[in-house]
Amino acid sequence: MRKWSRGAARTAGRRDAGEGPLSYLVVALLCAALALALVLSGIGGRVVSSIAAAVCQIGKSAGLVQDCRPPGGGGRGQAQRDPDEPTTGCVPFMESHYLEETVGIPLRYVDVRTNSRGTLQLIERIGPDGRRTWEVVDFTWGEGGVGTPDGLRAGPVGGGVWGGLTITNGKVYGGFTSKKEAREFFDDLRDHRIGNEVKFTLRTNPLTGGFVWLGSRLPWVGDDIDRFMGGSEPDREPTEEYMDGGLTGGFRADLDLSVGPAQLKLPFKGRGWLLTGSRVNNTNGQTTHYFTQRGEFEAAVQVDVSRLVRTLPASVRRQVQQGLDEGVDVVLDMIERQLRGQYGNGFVLLPEQRAQMRAQIKINPSVGFNYKHRGGTQWGVTYDRDGDIVGINQIQNGQDIVYVRVDGRASGQNGVGDRGQLTVGGQWILFAQRTVTEKNLDYSSAEDRAVIDRYLRDGDTDAVERAWEGGAGTMSRLTYDNTGDTTKLEGRGSTPRRRLGFVEIGREAERHSLQSAHYYRKGQGWVPWQGCR
Template sequence: MTAVRKWIRGAAARTAGRRDAGEGPLGYVVVALLCALLAVAVALSGVSGRVVSDIAAAVCRIGEMARLVPDCRSQDRDDREQARRDPDEPTTGCVPSMESHYLEETVGIPVRYVDVRTNSRGTLQLVERVGPDGRRTWEIVDFTWGEGGVGTPDGLRAGPVGGGVWGGLSITNGKVYGGFTDEREARRFFDDLRRHRIGDDIKFTLRTNPITGGFVWLGSRLPWIGDDIDEFMGGSEPDRAPTEEYLDGGLTGGFRADLDLNLGPAKLKLPFKGRGWLLSGTRVNNTNGQTTHYFTQRGEFEAAVQIDVSRLLRTLPASVRRQVQQGLDEGVDVLLDMIERQLRREYGNGFVLLPDQRAQMKAQIKLNPSVGFNYKHRGGTQWGVTYDRDGNIVGISQVQNGQDIVYVRADGKFAGQNGIGDKGQLTAGGQWILFAQRTVTQKNLDYSSAEDRAVIDRYLRDGDTDAVEQAWEKGAGTMSRLTYDNTGDTAKLEGRGSTPRRRLGFIEIGRETERHSLQSAHYYKEGQGWVPWQRCR
């Protein structure tokens, strides 16, 4: 057998020499086939498995030289990994970390008895993945949603209680840029795309809002200047093809309420709000040709406690109040500096707020600061059915998301000289995460498994989700559960206008940065329950 191995290695060397000499690929194929036939003959002769393995490895290397296989060492590693892998371990990619940035705007336009409400959000995510082979890769998710609907008039109140409801339609368009094997390269791509997509509030609002977005789109289609308009507004695509694309749409709605409580010198405000979505969509994997049709239901609820600090300040001694007011005036100056810098970026360095203009603006506004805490819960479930490029069923999946967040918040309300709500008001604020935890549970059934196939057929035929849940409870398919710790912050700006006779509408703009770091990873093993998922760490 030593002679056989020497002959195969010699054939490999001769093949490599011919390739370097410029011989065509047909010669490589002939040598590879001869080696393959020899390997089969040796395998049938009953020699030891170690010898057969050595011959197979040598033949694979010849095939690599002949460019018939991409990487023998990678194949050997993948085979060993597959042999060690627990059959209950999910083959889906695991996500150890994720960074998310979003910019969202909402515009309300009053019309007679209702408000026309439009909303859009742009989100960019940098996702780290660990594949079934243990390799780490990074991908960038870029998606934008747009919503349109109607709601009750903004500012409705009945004594200490205010609020309203709204409903409409939502559509989301997303792209995934995967395949990054170097984190620094992925982050450069992510940062460039973030500055381009959501770097400017005004451009983002004009490009994504359902009312103005159509005009921007038409402008980007103009001859000669269309590409420049698209680039300037942040709509142009990166010079990299997406590995996945998805599109979904459906119903959306929500509510908003608040309760004002006067407790002696303190004034408390208890705001509540929530919203939800019922969506269906399609996700296409451009790499392997698989298509997933999915249905999603998700929602979020938020409750807060805010204390009106200005009310408490009025109970302080006059000397202290003067010092506090001086500090608040300095805060207004800081805000005006921010506005001036922003306008300089938009209109050039020649734009300056003169001292008289600053004094006039400061005389027309007053600051009403408040502090408090926010609690937010997000949750959702997505069902998906995946098909291969030929339309054959691959499997079904369920992804459940749950997140709880506690923020500390601070707000400053700038209102007209004659009182809040006389002509309008501007509120700027921020939220910082004190505690947050997110849990993602994913379950899969594989159509190539006879046991799973019967459950999938029943689900597709009858829509029997209970049967699928019961199958997972009995250990069918694969299940994983990932728990994350979250950090981040949110900045918000709200503007509302009104006169004694008419409403002028509102605009809300919010930015958020959030980072998800894996705390624990488990998968379900029949007979043992949830066990640590070592590959995911």
């Protein structure tokens, strides 16, 4: 609202001499009192907005103001906002990269299992005012637990289970108004955090992370160690920070259906989390305490190509074996170059050494398809900086992915019986779809407040769900198309007397592009969300 002009007020006073100004003042005070009563009662909304507009028109007639906005606070010609449309904004695009490693250490009866993952996300947001901003999310989790011994089998069935504890620490760097600036920050932080598998494993794995942390606290050299290992923080301050922890567990199994030369396996695996945590918004001081349950399940069909190759004519088998030997030579060339860099150009793998290695290493390629489902639900309660309730929300996340996969398994055995197995593979998305449903209740609304109080008092989630189904609060549903790929490396070793453990390292890059956006309108159902484009 513009400031009123002293000259205009004097002119209006001369024009409306007598009872006019006093009458206007009385009506204005009555309208203001009515608006205040409506706000305190929780009705508010468009009624209060209309009364405020009427008060402004009275002031304009009295010469107290020069301009008034239409009801709803919009500018001239601006459409009135649908009260059922979410005010949380939406995400039309997200890109995610992660590096994950798992180390298993065999004991007599169980395996000690440690795991860590570093994830970087680039997120585009559209606010309720239509402005686009970008943010970068950086989080790392660490897990520790025990499981059944790796490699257990009973006939055609193999697998095991595991369980333990997990903790996650995350930071959000928001407020980017330029996509280019956000992308540069994202790329630099990704290379710093998860650019090197060895440094990442040493820094984040629960077995070694403590030693790296102590090294980063050493005088004079601590900062250099922290920076080299990828643990140093960027110059930009985070807009949000969160930490959670809880229980985690999973299983792994495979069914061998091989018949004759056709080796067919059906691998299965899954894991889940039960977490509780807090998220702090450093900009407005709000804190959200949340509880999350989520999990993922993966099933695959895997065909061992090497067995099928053995059924081919001798001339074809020789060509295939020649191709596999050339693949081994490529790897040996890479190893030779690395060793030359360490020991000088005089280091050379002799032909007989290469031949011996090729004889010991057997490559078994396989192809197949994977299906993965991810799902989870998070409940959160948000408080302002004074500890007063702001509202509650629920976020449901579901994703289905179909991959095509290619694996190469190399195994070796030396003269004393030591065995090792290395598997390198990749997965590429053929089809994927992700759906995110977000529901919110606002404590400033009288209707929502009663539901929130009951939820906090009795933990009655069914009542909250019924309220949302009845049109309380706001609900949105976003559907994404996904593209991306995954690479993995698995190493396992053993001797005739004992197992040597295993190491698994995986990378994933995934992009989520918005396909459709809807929000729930009371009495009408799901309608297109035009503001989320």
